[in-house]
Amino acid sequence: KAGVTQTPRYLIKTRGQQVTLSCSPISGHRSVSWYQQTPGQGLQFLFEYFSETQRNKGNFPGRFSGRQFSNSRSEMNVSTLELGDSALYLCASSPGQPVETQYFGPGTRLLVL
């Protein structure tokens, strides 16, 4: 089975712009989670989607949003980018039941100038 894929792998934006990141889960997985990784804050949970519904979200401002499509692919959007949004954004997929293993993609590295 193919693993979790994320596109693009690298992205450079300027402050105030918006960005959309994409994640394709492992075939058959219905849950997609997003995490932000920074040197200062470590790995933090953004949100999780299951069957096109957001089931849980972390403590991030409303500028961070996401969605999931009927084929389980997910997108994450960040509007009005700030310098502090520079990070590695990781997507993970799982079948969707509690405490199942999450399988991570390689991440999208976003640099905001």
Next chain:
Amino acid sequence: AQSVTQLDSHVSVSEGTPVLLRCNYSSSYSPSLFWYVQHPNKGLQLLLKYTSAATLVKGINGFEAEFKKSETSFHLTKPSAHMSDAAEYFCVVSGPSGTYKYIFGTGTRLKVLA
């Protein structure tokens, strides 16, 4: 609230010597615990997982971890380090039931000396 504390931010070992990466957890319920490894510029790879079955969990690449409820610990060990083990390791606890999220420790960077 659930949390994990990785007691060492950096660990250095010589190739061929044992590895010990320490993790303590806090949870108001019986937790699921994981260890993930992240090589430079790569995503996270699952090493092993504890979900209330056997307390000694064997993972990939010779790693294992022991769940000790009395000590609230889940330390990761490997008998003999290899150069390819150099990476960052994360201890993870599952979030409260129904949250479907992971709570990550701050990571331990393992350096393996030749």
